[in-house]
Amino acid sequence: MPEVPVPVIREEHYQAFLALPTAEMPETFDEWRNERAQDERNFIMSNFTVDRIEIYPEEFAKFCRERVIPMNFHAIKALVEEKSRRKPNAESNFPTTGPSKREVKIIESPEC
Numbered sequence: 217m218p219e220v221p222v223p224v225i226r227e228e229h230y231q232a233f234l235a236l237p238t239a240e241m242p243e244t245f246d247e248w249r250n251e252r253a254q255d256e257r258n259f260i261m262s263n264f265t266v267d268r269i270e271i272y273p274e275e276f277a278k279f280c281r282e283r284v285i286p287m288n289f290h291a292i293k294a295l296v297e298e299k300s301r302r303k304p305n306a307e308s309n310f311p312t313t314g315p316s317k318r319e320v321k322i323i324e325s326p327e328c
Contacts, residue, residue, distance in 0.1 A: 220264045221300035222256055223271050223292050232273035238287040269296040 225233060230245040242248045256266045271292065279295045280287045 217263055217265045219267045219300070220259050221267045221269045221293075221296040222252060222259070223296045224252070224268045225271060229273055233276070236273060236277055236287050240289040267300055269299045271295055271299070 225245075225248060227245045227249075230248065234241060234243075242251060259266055276287065276292065276295055279298075280291050283291075283294075285291050285294075
């Protein structure tokens with residue numbers, strides 16, 4: 217089955233995420249957890265395997281600063297997709313916002 221990365225935030229880190237200049241973050245951790253649980257159910261119903269990727273507030277802020285992108289849910293998704301791709305033997309077939317994972321073929325020309 218194709219694998220899809222889903223962000224996981226620990227309850228003790230949630231207030232730190234809320235302190236960041238983020239948009240689209242639910243006001244409470246319970247709301248966040250319930251939304252992610254619904255996302256996971258939807259992916260499973262669509263025959264995806266869920267890859268739970270934990271993220272941290274400092275890591276998220278650094279990720280956004282380095283890429284000069286807004287701290288929103290799209291950035292959270294981009295971060296978990298990148299972390300999923302960096303895992304050893306990652307086989308995610310879920311469309312991502314990052315670079316393609318296509319195999320690169322080198323073709324030698326006769327002039328070489």
